[in-house]
Each structure stands twice: as structure tokens, then as C-alpha cells.
Amino acid sequence: MDRPGLSRLDDAVFGNTRRFRELVLEEHAHGYREEKRSEKKRREEKRREEKRREEKRREEKRREEKKIGISELQQQQQQQQQIDAHDLTLETHDRSIL
Secondary structure: OOHHHHHHHHHHHHHHHHHHHHHHHHHHHHHHHHHHHHHHHHHHHHHHHHHHHHHHHHHHHHHHHHHHHHHHHHHHHHHHHHHHHHHHHHHHHHHHHO
């Protein structure tokens, strides 16, 4: 057994072990990056979904306010028509007295 041969063999084994470690670390790093990417995508999707829900809530609130606004407007118009009708009745009554 030649000492230089053993040394080369040791170097080869150590070199392979080192390369193996590098590959393992690269794979872990790749997996970690993929995991981070997918986590980031999930967060973005969740944020988009929350924005959609918030927009739906706002739209529903606007519709509700619009309905209330229309309802109030109709109510005001009705009241104004009643007042106008009453005024017209009073005017007619006043004319008939004169």
C-alpha cells in the first residue's frame, strides 16, 4: 500500500463527500427557495382574496347606501307631493271663499 495512493483515495472520498454536501446544501437551498416562493404566492393570493372581499363589502355598502338614498329621496318626493297637494287644496279652498 502506497502512501500517495491512500492519500489520493482519501482525497477522492473526501472530495466526493464534500461534493455530496454541496449537492445536499444546494438541494436544501433550492427546496427552501421553492418553499419561500410558494409561501409568498400563498400570502399574495390571500391578500388578493382579502382585497376582493373588502371590495365586495364596499360595493354592498354602496348599494345599501344607494338604496337608502333612493328610499329617502322617494320619501322626500312623496312628502313634497303631499305638501304641494295640501297647498293646492288650501289655495282652491281660499279661492272658493273669496
